[in-house]
Amino acid sequence: MDEKKTPLLDELEKGDWPSFVTEIKRAAAKNASAADLLAQLETSYENKEGYWKHGGIVGVKGYGGGVVGRYSSQPEKFPHVREFHTFRVNQPAGFFYTAEKLRQVAAIWDQYGSGLFNLHGSTGDCILLGTTTENLQPCYDALTECGFDLGGSGSAMRTLSCCVGQARCEKACIDSMNIIRELTLHYQDAIHRPAWPYKFKIKVSACPNDCAAASARSDLAVIGTWRDVLEMDQDAVREAVDGGFDIFNRVIRKCPTEALEWDSGKRELKITAEDCVHCMHCINMMPKALHIGRERGATLLIGGKAPVVKGAMIGWVLVPFIKMEPPYTEFKDLVDKITDWWADHGKNRERVGELIERMGLSAFLEAVGLEPLPQMVHAPRSNPYIFWKAEEVGSHG
Amino acid sequence: MARTDFGPPDYQELIPPIIKENYGNWKYHTVPRPGVLRHVSYSGAVLHSVRVASPRLVSSDWVRDICNIAEKYCDGYLRFTTRNNVEFLVADESKLQPLLTELDDKDFLIGGVGVSISNIVHTQGWIHCKSAVTDASGLTKSIMDQMTDYFTGKVKVPARLRIAVACCVNMCGACHCSDISIVGIHRTIPRVNDEMASRVCEIPNTIAACPTGAIRPNPKVKSVIINPEKCMMCGNCTAVCPAIKIMDPVNDGVSIWVGGKVSNARTAPMFSRLAIPFIPNEPPRWTTVTEAVRNLVDVWRTNAREGERMGEWINRIGWERFFKLADIPFTDKHLDDFTYAKTTFRSTTQFKF
Numbered sequence: 001m002d003e004k005k006t007p008l009l010d011e012l013e014k015g016d017w018p019s020f021v022t023e024i025k026r027a028a029a030k031n032a033s034a035a036d037l038l039a040q041l042e043t044s045y046e047n048k049e050g051y052w053k054h055g056g057i058v059g060v061k062g063y064g065g066g067v068v069g070r071y072s073s074q075p076e077k078f079p080h081v082r083e084f085h086t087f088r089v090n091q092p093a094g095f096f097y098t099a100e101k102l103r104q105v106a107a108i109w110d111q112y113g114s115g116l117f118n119l120h121g122s123t124g125d126c127i128l129l130g131t132t133t134e135n136l137q138p139c140y141d142a143l144t145e146c147g148f149d150l151g152g153s154g155s156a157m158r159t160l161s162c163c164v165g166q167a168r169c170e171k172a173c174i175d176s177m178n179i180i181r182e183l184t185l186h187y188q189d190a191i192h193r194p195a196w197p198y199k200f201k202i203k204v205s206a207c208p209n210d211c212a213a214a215s216a217r218s219d220l221a222v223i224g225t226w227r228d229v230l231e232m233d234q235d236a237v238r239e240a241v242d243g244g245f246d247i248f249n250r251v252i253r254k255c256p257t258e259a260l261e262w263d264s265g266k267r268e269l270k271i272t273a274e275d276c277v278h279c280m281h282c283i284n285m286m287p288k289a290l291h292i293g294r295e296r297g298a299t300l301l302i303g304g305k306a307p308v309v310k311g312a313m314i315g316w317v318l319v320p321f322i323k324m325e326p327p328y329t330e331f332k333d334l335v336d337k338i339t340d341w342w343a344d345h346g347k348n349r350e351r352v353g354e355l356i357e358r359m360g361l362s363a364f365l366e367a368v369g370l371e372p373l374p375q376m377v378h379a380p381r382s383n384p385y386i387f388w389k390a391e392e393v394g395s396h397g
Numbered sequence: 398m399a400r401t402d403f404g405p406p407d408y409q410e411l412i413p414p415i416i417k418e419n420y421g422n423w424k425y426h427t428v429p430r431p432g433v434l435r436h437v438s439y440s441g442a443v444l445h446s447v448r449v450a451s452p453r454l455v456s457s458d459w460v461r462d463i464c465n466i467a468e469k470y471c472d473g474y475l476r477f478t479t480r481n482n483v484e485f486l487v488a489d490e491s492k493l494q495p496l497l498t499e500l501d502d503k504d505f506l507i508g509g510v511g512v513s514i515s516n517i518v519h520t521q522g523w524i525h526c527k528s529a530v531t532d533a534s535g536l537t538k539s540i541m542d543q544m545t546d547y548f549t550g551k552v553k554v555p556a557r558l559r560i561a562v563a564c565c566v567n568m569c570g571a572c573h574c575s576d577i578s579i580v581g582i583h584r585t586i587p588r589v590n591d592e593m594a595s596r597v598c599e600i601p602n603t604i605a606a607c608p609t610g611a612i613r614p615n616p617k618v619k620s621v622i623i624n625p626e627k628c629m630m631c632g633n634c635t636a637v638c639p640a641i642k643i644m645d646p647v648n649d650g651v652s653i654w655v656g657g658k659v660s661n662a663r664t665a666p667m668f669s670r671l672a673i674p675f676i677p678n679e680p681p682r683w684t685t686v687t688e689a690v691r692n693l694v695d696v697w698r699t700n701a702r703e704g705e706r707m708g709e710w711i712n713r714i715g716w717e718r719f720f721k722l723a724d725i726p727f728t729d730k731h732l733d734d735f736t737y738a739k740t741t742f743r744s745t746t747q748f749k750f
Contacts, residue, residue, distance in 0.1 A: 008681040012535060015542030016506065018452040020534040026456040034456075037524065044523035044532065045680040048646040052527040054639035062401045070525060086525065090405040095477035096412050099464035102475075106457035106464075115457040119477055122518065122570040129454070129525060141399045147406040163479065166421035167412055168436055168444065175421065177408050188402040208661035208746045212479055215666055215744065216574035216659045223661075223746050250704060254663050256747060277747035281662040285704075287425040299746045303739075307566055308633050309608045311735060312573035314659075314666050316742035320750065348602055349637070357739055375748040377741050 006038055008045040027115040033130050034114045036080035040072060051078075058085055058133050060140040063192045066150030067136060083132045084114070088125035088151040089143060090184065090191075093177035094164050095120065104146040112139035122217070123201065124161030125151040149188075155349075156194035157187050157339075162204040163211035165224075171283060172206035173224030173296040174324045179204050182328055190339075197346030197355075200339060201304075207292065208280050214304070215315045219352050220335065221301040226293030227321055229273040230282075236289035237269045251282050297323045300331075302338070303353025313353045320375040337368040360387075413474040415444050415488040431550025432507035433497075445487040447496060450506040450516060450541075450548060453481040454524065454534055462503075470496040480516040480559075482509050506549055512557055514547035514694070518570045519562035528636060529564035530581030530649045531678050536562050539687045540579075544694070555701040556709075558694065559658070566631050574657040576707040577693055578669045579686060583630040584648045586623060593640035595619035603638040608735070650677040653689055655719075656708030665745030667708045670716075672723070674730035696723045 012021045024041075027034035040051050056069030068086045075082035089105070105126070109115055114130035121127045126148075131139060140150065151159030160183055163169070165176030183202065184191070190200075203214035206224040214221035241247050241262075247269070252260050259275035260282060262268075269289075283290045300322060301315030322330060342352045345359060356364045365372055409417070419438035426436045434446040463483055467475040470492045476484050485500075487493050500507055509515035517540060520526065522533035540560065546552040561575035565582075572578035594600075595618060603621055604612045611627030612634060614620075621641075623634070635641045653676070657669030672693065676685045693707075700722060701710040711719045720727045 011681040012538050015538070016545040017538055017541035017548075018450055018506065019538060020452040020454040021538075023452055023454055023456045023459055026458045041523055041532075045535070048649070048678045048680060049644050050523040050527065050529045052523075052525065052529075054527050054635075061399065070527070084525070091477075092405050092411050093408040094412075095479075096408050097475060097477075098411050099467045099473040099475065101406065101411065102460055102464050106460045110457050117455050117457070117460065118453055118521075119451065119455055119460075119483075120453075120481060122520065137399075144400045144403070147403075149402070149404050161479075164476070166423075167408075167416050168423065168446065170423040170425050170436075172421065172423075181404075181408060185404045188404060192402060210659045210661065210666075210746075213571045213574065213659045215746075216571050225746055227750050254704065256663055274749060277661075277749060279661045279663060279747050284662055287427075291424075301744070301746070303742075306568040306573060308631065308636075309606065311608075312568070312668060313739065314574065314668065314744035316739070316744045317746070317748065320748060347605065349606065361742070376743055378743050379741055381741060 004035070004039040004042070006042040009038065009042050024116065030110070031115045033080040033084060034116055036078040037084065037114065037116070037130060040074065040078045040081055043074070043077075056085075058136060060137050060150070063150060064194045065153040065156050065192060068153055081130065084130040085133065085136065086130065087113075087128040087139065087143075088121060088153055088159065089128060089148050090151040090159050091120055091124050091126045091161070093162060093181045094167055095124075096167070101146065105143070105148065108139060108142045108146070112142065123151070123159050125159045150192065152191040152199075154194040155196050155198050156192070156200070157190040157196075158199055158201045159191065160184050160202045160204070161212060163206055165204075165206040169206065170287065171209065171280065171292055173226055173292055174204070174206050174222070174298050176204040176206040176212075176224070178326065179222065179324060179328065182326060183332070186332060196339065196343055198349045198351050200342075200352065202335070208278060209284065215301050216304050218304050218315070219302065220338070221304055221315045222298045222324065222331075223301065224296065224324075225278050225299050225321065226296045228293040228295040229271065230276065230278070230293050231291040232269055232271070233289050233291075234268055237286065238267050240286055240289055241267070245286075251285050254281050256281075297321050300334075303351075303356060305351045305353050309349070310354050310357065315353075317376045319370065320373060334368065341367040411474075413472060413486050413488055415442055416486070418442065419444070428511050431513065432510050433493075434510060443490060445490065445493050447485045447487060447493070447500070447507060448478065448482050448509050449485070449500060450509060451477075451481055451483050452534070452538065453516075453519065466496070466499065469499070480509070480518055482516050506545060508549035512554060513550055514544045514554060514558045514560065516548075517541060517560045517562055518575075520564050520569045522564040526564060528567065528632060530583060530632075530644075531564050531651050532680060533562045533564045535681055536579055536651070536683050536686065539681075539683050540690050543687050543691050547694070554694075554698050556704050556706045558697070558707060560690070567636075571659065572654065573669055574659045574666060575669055576655065576657065577690060578654040578657065579690070580652050580654060582650065582652045582675065583632055583643050583645060584650070584675065585630065585643070585645045586625045586628050587630070587632070587635055587641045587643040589620055589623060590640045590642070591615070591618040591620035594621060594638060598638035598640050603634050603641070606633045606637045608633065646678070650675050651686055652676075653686070653693070655693060656711050658706055658708050661746050664709055664712070665747055671731050672725055674728060693723060
C-alpha cells in the first residue's frame with residue numbers, strides 16, 4: 001500500500017503515555033483499512049473536522065443491533081474506509097479474559113477487520129473497530145465459534161457491565177459478575193432486538209464506591225449495600241492508630257453523618273449504627289480493620305443518563321434495599337414492569353428518567369407497584385402545587 | 398444460520414484458579430507500590446494485580462503482546478478495568494518482580510491505582526464518530542503525556558482525580574460526573590438543507606429532539622426552521638436529521654468541566670460544573686487545553702487537603718475562591734439557563750434505613 005505522510009499524528013507518537021497512533025500504524029502495516037483510517041485522521045487533524053457520514057444501518061442476521069454502521073464522507077480519497085463498521089462484542093463479566101480467548105478474537109479480527117480494537121467501549125463491550133458490510137456475517141459466524149456473542153446498540157437493552165466485585169474485592173456486597181451474567185442471558189432478546197423508545201442500560205457496582213459508575217451511566221443502577229452495622233476489628237483499628245494513622249482527621253472528621261467517634265481513653269472506635277449512611281469512606285481508609293456488614297443486598301437507582309435531551313441525571317433511589325440472589329426474580333420482575341410502562345408511555349428517544357420526570361414520580365411508582373419512601377428524595381417538595389385524585393377527596397359540598 | 402442469543406463467554410471459565418477458590422472470600426487489600434494491589438483472602442491466599450496503562454485504541458499486535466506477558470507470568474490470566482487499564486493477575490508471588498521488570502523494560506506504565514490520576518475515559522472522536530466535535534484519542538494522549546507522573550505515583554496527589562473526554566455533548570462515558578471533563582461543543586447555529594430534509598428527515602422527530610423548542614416546521618418546503626435566539630448548539634437535531642449540519646471547524650472546540658464524582662464516599666455523587674466555556678481545537682497537541690488541565694490539577698493539588706477530591710475541595714473553599722485561585726474568568730456562560738425539576742430526588746445511596 002502507498003505510504004501516506006502523517007506529520008501531525010507523528011507528533012502523538014512522542015511522549016510517555018502509550019500512543020494510539022503507534023497502534024494504528026502497527027495495524028496499518030498489514031491492513032489497508034487501518035492505513036486509510038490513519039490518513040483520514042491526519043486530514044481531520046489538518047482541517048479540524050471529522051469525515052464520517054451520518055448513520056447507515058447494517059447488521060448480522062437475526063439481530064437488530066450490535067453493529068454500528070459507519071461510512072467515510074471521502075471514499076474517493078480513502079477507499080478502504082468507505083465502509084468502516086464496528087462490532088460491539090459482549091465482554092465477559094468483570095472484563096476477565098484468558099490469553100487463549102483474546103488471541104482467538106485477535107486472529108478473527110485480523111482476518112475480517114482492521115485489526116484495531118477499543119478495549120473497551122464505555123458501556124463495556126469489546127469494540128472491533130472497522131470492517132466492511134460484506135465481512136460482517138462471516139466475522140460474526142467466526143466469533144460465535146469461539147464463544148462471543150454481540151452486545152447491544154440502538155433502542156435496546158444495552159450490554160450490561162459491572163465492577164470486579166467478589167472476584168477480587170473485599171467490599172463487594174453482592175455478586176456483581178454473576179448478576180450481570182444471569183441478566184445478560186435472561187435478556188438476550190431485549191439486547192439483540194431493539195424494541196423500546198430508546199436505550200436502556202443496567203450497570204452493577206458491588207458497593208457504594210460505584211467503580212462501574214452505575215449511578216451516572218445507567219438507567220437502572222444496582223449498587224451493593226448492607227443493612228446492619230459495619231464490622232469493626234478494634235485490634236486492627238488500634239494497630240493502624242499506633243502506626244501513626246491520623247484517624248481523627250482522615251476518618252472521624254470525614255464521616256458525612258458524624259456517626260463515628262474515637263474514644264482515645266478506651267482506644268476504641270465507636271459507631272452510631274442508625275446514623276451511618278454506608279458511604280464507604282471509613283472502610284476505604286481502614287480496609288484491614290473495617291468491613292461491610294452481613295445483611296447484604298443492593299440499592300436500586302433509576303434514571304441516570306447523559307445530558308441529551310433534558311439534562312444529565314444521576315440515578316436516584318428507587319428501591320432502598322433489595323436482596324440480590326439468584327435467580328434474581330424480584331429484580332427481573334421490576335425491570336419488566338419498568339420497561340413495560342416506559343414502552344407504553346415513552347416518546348420516541350425518551351429515556352426512562354426523562355419519562356418519569358415528565359409523567360411524575362408518583363405515577364411511575366404506582367405503575368411499577370412501589371410505595372413512596374423518604375429515601376427517594378433529598379427533601380419533600382417546597383411548592384404547594386399538589387395533584388389530588390378524585391377518590392382521595394369528598395364530593396363537592 | 399449462525400448460533401444466536403448465547404451471550405458472552407462464561408466468566409467462570411476465564412478467571413484464574415486463585416480467584417475461583419477465594420471468590421467472595423477476600424479480607425483486605427493493600428497497595429505495596431503504585432500500580433500494584435495485594436489482595437489477601439480469609440484463607441490466607443495472596444493475589445497481586447499489576448495495573449498498566451493502555452491507549453484503549455489498540456492493535457491486534459498489542460493484544461498479542463499483553464497475552465504473551467500474561468502467559469509468562471500469570472498462567473494466561475488478565476483483565477481490564479472500568480477505566481480501560483490492563484491488569485495482570487499474579488498468583489505466584491515469585492513472578493511479581495520479574496513481571497514488573499519486564500513491564501518496565503517494555504515501557505509499559507505501571508500505575509493508576511487508588512490515589513492517583515488514572516486513565517482517561519474517552520470516546521471515538523474523529524476516529525469513528527459522525528458527531529465528533531473534537532478528537533478524543535488525541536486529547537487523551539496529549540493530556541496524559543502531562544499526567545504520567547501522577548499515573549505512576551512518582552508525584553503524589555491529595556486524592557484520586559478522574560479525567561474524562563467526550564467528543565460532543567452526548568457525553569458518552571462519564572463526563573457529567575468526573576473531577577475534570579473535556580467536552581466538545583459547537584458555537585454556531587446548524588444549517589438546514591431544505592431539499593434534503595424533505596426527503597430524509599422525520600420532521601416531528603427532529604422538532605422533538607430540540608431541548609429548547611427552537612425548531613418549528615416549515616411546511617411550505619417540507620422542512621424545519623431553527624430559531625437562532627433559542628438554539629444553544631447542542632447538535633441533537635443533527636443526530637436525528639442528516640440534512641441538518643452543525644460542524645464548523647472555525648468555531649467548534651471544547652469546554653472544560655470540574656468537580657464531578659460518582660462514588661458515595663464522604664459526599665454524594667456530584668455533577669461536573671462548567672469551568673472554561675470554550676477553547677479552540679488545536680490538533681495535534683491541544684496545547685491550550687492541556688495547559689488548562691495542568692493548571693486545574695496544580696491548583697487543586699497545592700490547595701486541597703489530603704483526601705479531598707476536586708469537587709469536595711471546591712465545596713469547602715467556594716466557587717468564588719475557585720475561580721480566583723484557578724485564575725479563570727467567570728462569565729455569563731457560567732450562569733445556568735436550562736430548566737431543572739429533579740433537584741429533590743435523592744441521587745445517592747447515602748440514606749438511613
